[in-house]
Amino acid sequence: MVKSLQDTKTLNNGVEMPGFGLGVFKVWEDDEARFSVQKAIENGYRLIDTASFYDNEVGVGQGIKDSGVSRDELFVTTKVWNEEQGYDNTLRAFEASMNRLGLEYLDLYLVHWPVKDYYRDTWKAMERLVDEGLIRSIGVSNFKQRHLEHLMAGANVKPVVNQVEYHPHLQQQDVKAFCEQENIQLEAWSPLKQGQLLEDETIKKIADKHGKKPAQIILRWDVDMNVVTIPKSVKEHRIIENSDIFDFQLDQDDLAAIKALNRDERVGPDPDQFG
Numbered sequence: 001m002v003k004s005l006q007d008t009k010t011l012n013n014g015v016e017m018p019g020f021g022l023g024v025f026k027v028w029e030d031d032e033a034r035f036s037v038q039k040a041i042e043n044g045y046r047l048i049d050t051a052s053f054y055d056n057e058v059g060v061g062q063g064i065k066d067s068g069v070s071r072d073e074l075f076v077t078t079k080v081w082n083e084e085q086g087y088d089n090t091l092r093a094f095e096a097s098m099n100r101l102g103l104e105y106l107d108l109y110l111v112h113w114p115v116k117d118y119y120r121d122t123w124k125a126m127e128r129l130v131d132e133g134l135i136r137s138i139g140v141s142n143f144k145q146r147h148l149e150h151l152m153a154g155a156n157v158k159p160v161v162n163q164v165e166y167h168p169h170l171q172q173q174d175v176k177a178f179c180e181q182e183n184i185q186l187e188a189w190s191p192l193k194q195g196q197l198l199e200d201e202t203i204k205k206i207a208d209k210h211g212k213k214p215a216q217i218i219l220r221w222d223v224d225m226n227v228v229t230i231p232k233s234v235k236e237h238r239i240i241e242n243s244d245i246f247d248f249q250l251d252q253d254d255l256a257a258i259k260a261l262n263r264d265e266r267v268g269p270d271p272d273q274f275g
């Protein structure tokens with residue numbers, strides 16, 4: 001169980017991954033990405049989640065350097081975008097991401113979406129990059145059980161993480177259970193449903209009960225569900241607020257009330273549309 005911002009999960013390859021981090025989707029300006037990343041790290045975050053699609057890897061890399069925290073204390077994730085998939089393309093995309101980030105090695109590289117006919121070749125390239133010592137761990141994002149099974153049937157390396165849309169309105173019971181069975185760490189994207197869950201009456205009531213903010217209730221729930229979470233904010237006070245979730249506990253009534261909020265409702269695409 002993660003009990004502090006710095007606590008880690010042990011992945012299926014033995015690597016330690018922070019249980020909580022910063023996401024930077026829609027932080028389109030490098031200066032803003034640089035600021036958020038620097039502030040997050042200064043305030044104790046150790047996991048940063050970007051993607052080549054977010055077009056801010058340069059800013060993320062600068063924020064990491066500005067923070068002054070040593071590279072081996074940080075856990076940096078980026079992702080290979082859909083148009084970059086396939087064996088040779090992935091090798092090229094990885095090199096380009098690393099040049100933008102200005103890093104010598106990457107902690108976690110994810111297949112961003114299970115693009116039909118490509119993701120197995122993408123994976124082969126990622127396995128090669130692990131062999132070459134350029135990436136510590138590889139994983140996937142937006143994979144359903146059938147995608148994971150298909151990938152693993154032809155893989156030498158098992159994915160360590162599956163990063164999926166996950167929040168009280170989309171509790172992903174099936175994929176969560178499969179990942180738990182396979183020892184693949186689930187990671188939540190859009191944990192706040194891009195802000196849409198912050199006005200939910202049930203969440204607000206639980207927040208009032210604990211003297212916390214709605215975002216903190218949702219993020220604490222992620223931690224309790226054993227799901228790594230990466231809320232995005234570009235505001236320092238929210239970056240701090242989002243991580244201030246380790247001084248209280250949700251009780252059984254809270255957990256039951258949040259469980260009942262599930263509607264299987266997405267804010268992003270359904271992975272089925274990629275094949």
Ligand SMILES: NC(=O)C1=CN([C@@H]2O[C@H](COP(=O)(O)OP(=O)(O)OC[C@H]3O[C@@H](n4cnc5c(N)ncnc54)[C@H](OP(=O)(O)O)[C@@H]3O)[C@@H](O)[C@H]2O)C=CC1
Pocket residue numbers: 022023024025026049050112141142163164188189190191192193194195198213215216230231232233234235238241242268
């Ligand atoms: N693998 C994938 O396909 C995907 C991965 N992701 C990853 O997941 C991360 C998180 O998801 P994301 O889509 O950004 O959405 P989130 O669910 O993290 O919500 C972010 C929104 O909530 C606001 N917010 C954050 N904290 C608070 C707070 N305490 N109080 C009020 N408002 C708040 C932010 O505004 P403000 O910045 O102004 O504070 C922003 O508008 C992404 O940044 C990205 O790294 C996201 C989508 C898809």
Ligand SMILES: O=C1CO[C@H](CO)[C@@H](O)[C@@H]1O
Pocket residue numbers: 025051053112267268269
């Ligand atoms: O990472 C991402 C950001 O969000 C988009 C949709 O909301 C996703 O398509 C993309 O995977």
